[in-house]
Amino acid sequence: MAWRDAKASKVRLLLFMASIILGIAAVVSIQLFSGNLKNNIQGQSKSLMGADYLIDTDQEPTERAQQLxxxxxxxxxEVNFVSMVAFPKNGGTRLVRVRGIAGDFPFYGEIDSExxxxxxxxxxxxxxxxxxxLMLQYNVVPGDSxxxxxxxxxxxxxxxxxxGTTAISxxxxxxxxxxxxxxxxxxxxxxxxxxxxxxFFKDETVDLxxxxxxxxxMLDMENADIDTHTSTSSRLGRRYDNVGKFLNLVAFIAxxxxxxxxxSSVNIYIKEKLPAVAVLKCLGASRKLSFLIFGIQIAGIGLLGGLLGTALGVGVQSMFPYILQSLLPFNVTxxxxxxxxxxxxxxxxxMSVxxxxxxxxxxxxxxxxxVLRIDDSGTVQSTLARWVLGILIFGFLYGFSFWLLQDGAYALAFVVGVVVTFAILAGIALFTMKLVKYFFxxxxxxxLRQPLLNLFRPNNQTMVLLVAIGLGTFLISTLYLSKDMLLAKTSIENNAKSPNxxxxxxQTKQLDAxxxxxxxNKIDIINNIPLVTMRMHSIKGVGLNEIRKDTTSTIxxxxLNHEFRTTYRDSLIGSEKLQKGEWIANYEQGTxxxxxxxxxxxxxxxxxxDAVVFNVQGVLMETVVASVRQVDWTRLQLNFSIVFPAGVLENAPQFNVLxxxxxxxxxxxxLQRDLVASFPNVSLIDLRQVYTIIEDILDKVSWVINFMAFFSILTGIIVLIGSVRTSKYQRIREAVLLRxxxxxxxxxxxxxxxxxxxxxxxxxxxxxVLALAGSAALAFYLFEETFAPTIWPLLVFLPALVLLVVAIGLSNIRPVLKSSPLEVLRGVG
Structure with missing residues (x-):
């Protein structure tokens, strides 16, 4: 019976199946790529580092560290540092990272060269x-200098x-x-x-x-650190795992x-089948039999949709290594x-069932x-069964989200967010129907009256279409608006007052020259910023060595190991906001x-x-925290974690940044050519180049996010098509009656x-509207920016989706326009 009925309704059932194919494809593609990425990281962990383990320090090793x-x-x-270099062949200059290597490094993997x-x-x-x-950019070849x-x-x-390097770095x-x-x-x-x-060390027998x-x-006491290939691969895995979790959630939403x-489609489909179910029961069919006929149909749809979606996911995941190639430190097999x-x-x-x-x-x-009733008011459902089913659905969503995120709180927040979003969309749909009905x-x-009636009469499509279109539009628009805010955070104002x-x-002796x-070169200097390097010696009267030994310390x-680059000035800058305490512009006396x-x-x-003692090139300096600042580190400008007042560090050993x-x-x-020729130790960073790199990275990441969100919007469109097409026969009957x-x-x-x-x-x-509200919340709470939305989603998504909905609706009544009413009624029957 399930097979016979399915053959008669194959067009509608195929549309149901299409609704889940893209969602399955999105989940499978991300899961496959994440799994392959994890396996590649584990399998290539030694090649990623080039050694079994390494010890690093940002200063010449102390005597004790050198002994260890x-x-x-x-x-x-190796010693590595950032510096400007020049190409005598053409006078080109560039900021690079110089790596001076001694020994047979790397021990694993190889240096790929030409x-x-x-x-x-x-x-x-x-x-x-x-x-x-770099050689291509400056037109140099092996043999040049x-x-x-x-x-x-x-x-x-x-x-x-x-x-040990990535395309980004x-x-x-x-x-x-x-x-x-x-x-x-x-x-x-x-x-x-x-x-x-x-x-670098090579020792395959050591217990890392x-x-x-x-x-x-012991190394921490000497301001050094040890890093093993296993810990490096673990950190790298977690970094990409977070991206995978986010993309999995986007796919899960699809x-x-x-x-x-x-x-929604099965709801309409079953409603049309209820008379047939009543006839079956008149002939002696049990409740279980009538339920299984259509249950088997839906399970079959889910099985076929899962198979097709999985096959599509396999094809999609093969694209990710090419898309993310510049963000990965290795080739993914x-x-x-x-x-x-x-x-x-x-x-x-x-999920189908x-x-x-x-x-x-x-x-x-x-x-x-x-069979004898005109309406379906005699169909009464069990309230207990509905509640049990609702709890089952919520439990599954939470369990699957927890499996994706591995965090109970985040999983609960995600599921609640999904439920709230659906509830808002459904609530707006119900409110709209009542509003139209009340102010008809x-x-x-x-x-004009007839289409308005269609919004709230029985068998209307208002709820399902609002949820499908609304959620898809919400996802794409929110991602688009958030990406714009993220890019705006790294943008550089193009005016003479903004350093680029x-x-x-x-060095101090070089400053005037x-x-x-x-x-x-007729270039005005905007800021001359002095930098003084120092380390913390004690915090609130407790020495750093004692803090390191204290296993209960929360610092x-x-x-404890950082070398701070501090500055001194008498005022706050644009990226800073006083959070607590009082800003002291000039030092007078005392601590x-x-x-x-x-x-x-x-x-x-x-x-x-609180008191803090700093070690400034061997001189201990007692200080007290006078204020706490909120710093916007995302701005492309020089920000400092520690700022002294004017009148303290002017005579300390220092260097300058212009x-x-x-x-x-x-x-x-x-300018770069002249500076490199006279002062090779001076490094120049062109922020416009940095901005271009950041924008390119963000474009790649946002492309992937939008690509996954595309599954959501495309799924929404298919749901839309299925929902509108499901009402085809009802609309045909109405159109025939009108004819x-x-x-x-x-x-x-x-x-x-x-x-x-x-x-x-x-x-x-x-x-x-939901996207604007969500993006405004992100701007206020996450980005801490004034929300200035772009009009592109309004100009693109609104007319495109509206035209699609209208086109599908018109396709439903096409047979009525080309044939006589009697011929259409016979075809429908």
Whole structure:
């Protein structure tokens, strides 16, 4: 019976199935890619680091740290720092990360270079490996030279990849690898230079967990750290796992939307089948039999939809390695994993049946007398069964969300958010129907009254269409508006008062001459910011060594080992807001008042009035927290976690940072050329290049997010098509009756257009309003920005979806317009 009835209703059942295919495909594709990514990270963990473990420090190792390092016998070492380089061939200059390497690094993986042998011979030949993209940009080839500080080296080859780097990091400061023996000759490591020393170890027999546990506390005492390949891969896995969880939720929403389409469409489908169920019961069919006939149909739809969705998901996931290539530190090898494939099929069956149960319950309560009744008022459903089913659906959603997020609170928040969103959309739909009914324009023309009646009469499509269109529009619009806010946070104002170039590591004795170079190039300096390096010596009277030994301390570890770059000034800047305490502009006498950022206050457990002693180049300086500032670290400008008042650090060992506004790339290039020629230790960061890189990264991430959200909107469209098409036969009967009563084709078309126009506009507007509300909340609570929405969603989504709804509605009545009423009625029958 299930098979025979399904064959007769195959068009409608295929539309039901299409509702879940895209949702299943989205979930399966993300699950497959996340699984492959995790396996690749675990399998390539040594190649990602290039060693079994390493010890690193941002200063020359102390005597004790050097003893610990030497006792383990490092097979390779590296010092890396950021600097400007020049290409004598064409005068080009660029900010790069110089990596001076000694020893046979990497131990795992390899240096990918062109020519291939360059990665193995550059140390013996005394040459440099230069980032391949950088060489293309500056039109240099192996055999040309590169000037790094006071040293000019031949370019041994183009560097394509090396363990420990990513495409993102190399975009900001491309790597240049040189033999360690030449680092001192560059004369670039001066006071205040930002540098990192790394010592690499190869030991496959060592217990890395035990080594980390034993050695890490001793290294922390010496401002050094140990990092193993297992911990690195674990951190990398968590980083991408968070992205995967978010994308899984987006895919899950697409699946939920498809299930809502199934529930609403099955509701209409079953309502039309109730007379047939009543006839079956008159012939002796049991409640169980009538229920299983249609239950088997829905389960079959879910099984086929799960299979097709899983197959589509396999195809989609193969695209992700290409889309995310620049965001990953390695090439992802794709293979089919059984768990996501089984999950896709089971989800198709389970969620189809689960969300179709509510309308299917109606078949249990159909009375045989319904054959004689005109309406279905005799069908009464069990309130207990509805509540049990509701709890079951909520429980499944929570369980599946918890499995995706691995966090009970977040899973509950997500499910509650979904329920609230659906409730708002459903509530607005019900309110709209009551509003139209209450304020119905009785004096209007028939062609206007009829479509308005269709919004609230029995078998209306208002609820399902509002939910489908509204949720899809809400998702896409919110993502679009949030992406715009994220980009706006990193935007650079293009005016003479906004710095777009930063000169770093300027020694005090060089300051006047560097300023002279700026003046020579007719570039005005906006800010001259002094920097003083220091470390914390004690917090609230307790020494840092004692804090390190205290296992109950809640102070974050990085506070104890960090070298702070501080400044002094007499006023707040645009990215700062006073949160607590009083801003002290100038120091007069007594304990030195300082201002700290809110993250320092949180991580160091500090409040206004607490004492902190700093070690400034061997001199202990007693300070007290006078104020706490809220700092917007997302702005592309120099922000500081610790700020001293004027009148304290002027005579301390320091270096300077200059900021300026350069009107165009040509002027920037001339300035960089002159500075590198005279002051090779000075590094220049063109913020416009940084902004371009950030924007490119955000575009890639937002493309992936929008791509997954596309599943939601496409699922919504399919649900929309299924829902509108489900009412096809009802609308045909109505149109035939109108034709029989003398209505012309233009009247029928006008009624159809107006009805679906009302539904489309209303659904899209509800989605946009929710998106604007959600984006405004994100702007206020998360981004802390003034919400200034773009009009693009209104201009694009609204007319596009409205036209789609109208087109589907018109396709329903097309047979009526081309045939006689009797012919159509016979076809429907």
């Amino acid at each position: 390092i030497d006792s383990l016998g490092p097979q390779a070492m 020519p291939p042998t360059a990665g193995n011979t550059y140390q013996q030949q005394g040459g440099a490996l230069v980032d391949a993209t 590169i000037k790094i500080g006071e040293v000019t080296l031949p370019i041994a080859g183009a560097l394509k990849a090396i363990p 190399t975009s900001v400061a491309p790597p240049v690898i040189i033999p360690y023996a030449y680092v001192e000759q560059t004369q670039l490591l001066q006071f205040g230079s930002r540098k990192e020393y790394q010592y 967990a035990l080594l980390d546990k034993t050695l890490d506390p 699946l939920l939307l498809g299930c809502v389409g199934i529930a 794709i293979e089919l994993l059984p768990q996501p494939l089984i999950l896709g099929v089971l989800l198709g069956v389970f 689960l969300f179709a149960l509510l309308p299917l319950l109606r078949t249990l309560y159909v009375s045989p007398l319904a 324009p009785k004096e209007a023309s028939y062609t 170039l930063v000169a770093l590591d300027i 560097v300023v002279g170079v700026f003046n020579k 974050r570890g990085w506070i 030195i008042p300082i201002s700290i950022s809110d993250n320092i206050a949180r991580d160091a457990q500090l409040a206004v009035g 900021t300026a506004h350069v009107p165009n790339e040509e002027r920037s290039a001339y 029989t009563l003398g209505a012309k084709n233009k009247h029928i078309v006008t009624i159809a257009i107006l009805e679906y126009l009302f539904l489309g506009v209303l659904g899209c507007l509800v989605g946009l």
